[in-house]
Amino acid sequence: MAACFLMSDLGTLSYYLGIEVRQGKEELTLGQSVYASKLLERNGMAECKPCVTSMGERLKLTKASTTAKVDATLYQSIIGGLRYLVHMRPDITFAVGYVSRFMEDPREDL
Template sequence: MVCLYVDDLIYTGNNLPMIENFKKSMMLEFDMSDLGMMHYFLGLEVNQSVDGIFISQKKYVQDILDRFQMKNCNTMSTPMEKGLKLVKEPEGRKVDSTLYKQIVGSLMYLMATRPDVMHAMKAVGHLVGYTDSD
């Protein structure tokens, strides 16, 4: 299996000689560097071991908390209160909707490794104008 994203090439398989042959042929054809086992890719942290391949986004979450100055916020064990229904308050205080859209957009990328936050992000995303097609 081969994945190409801009200038990053990731490959894997279950046939080590074939993988090595692929790597050699690609390096002969293109100016490439072998960075070894993958550790980070598109904000995903990758840990490969004999037990399997595990991904997380710990650094990405820390970057989001830093970017939006929320490093010291209160933690919650669940992403959304059970049964909570979010509604817009037309008479509510005006806020910077661009900032909230940036926060929601950043958090939506977490759904790659944290499907448990999907419902909460969809609910909040709907309030700031995100739709299923965004």
């Protein structure tokens, strides 16, 4: 390819589009821990403790809620960040998909 295209060697890949890349002799490891930490910090949740489940059991949310509306732009930004995080964290896929249903009209009880 170098004969056909102007190329330069940028070294080994370590970080690309929010995905950390660690290259060993026998393995290639991908992760998003830095992205997840920045997402938590940006939304004031950096000090929150981790939990075993990403969503409460038998949680019932409804669009017919009477609670106050929240900032839709902020809510959509958070959900967008979580949806990108799902690529590396399939354990949160269901919870993120569930709360994504309320992006049009988010309420305080979500």
